[in-house]
Amino acid sequence: MNREALSGAWREITNSAPPxxxxxxxxxxxxxxxxxxxxxxxxxxxxxxxxxKSPAIKNGTRSTPILKPGGRLLREWNGVTHVVEVTDSGFSWNGETWRSLSSIARAITGAHWSGPRFFGLNKGKS
Structure with a gap:
């Protein structure tokens, strides 16, 4: 099926337009x-x-995705690429363990940032 046919089937089955x-x-x-x-x-x-009961279902969307251990976040800032690894206990960046992305974003930029926004995990400018 092409996209048009899939969209038609989606509308028929779900009574809504496909994302x-x-x-x-x-x-x-x-x-x-x-x-x-x-x-x-x-x-x-x-x-x-x-x-x-899920907040994602109640609100229609999550503000930030759930990050799983083993994942990596990449962000370039002032010509330097920063790699953050998602761990069971939080995040790892520059050989240190961090509890939040916001604290990492602050360490990188020297200014207060929403960590998820800085790393492009939710809507908004980064």
């Missing part, structure tokens, strides 16, 4: 999941209840 930047591959996966879930009677009520 504008969603890839065709991901659209196929979501549509396949929806069709399969509906054929088997839908999602269990307990799961739907648990999903309803």
């Amino acid at each position: 504008p930047k969603m890839s065709q591959v991901f659209m196929r996966r979501v549509l396949g999941f929806e069709i399969q879930a509906r054929r088997s009677g839908g999602l269990p009520k307990a799961l739907l209840k648990e999903l309803g």
Whole structure:
């Protein structure tokens, strides 16, 4: 299916427009999941209840993504590329462990920054 056909199927199944930047591959996966879930009677009520408790579901979106240990964040500042690694206990930058991205952003720039914003994890200028 091309994007136009996928968008039509999305509208038919979800009664809403597909997200504008969603890839065709991901659209196929979501549509396949929806069709399969509906054929088997839908999602269990307990799961739907648990999903309803999620702040991301209540607000429609998360302000910042959840970072998983092992991930890396890259940011160039004044010609220097800074690499921050996500760890179980926070973040690692320049051989030190940090509890927040904001403290790393402050150390890099010398000014107060929202860490997620500085590293491009949420909307806004960086």
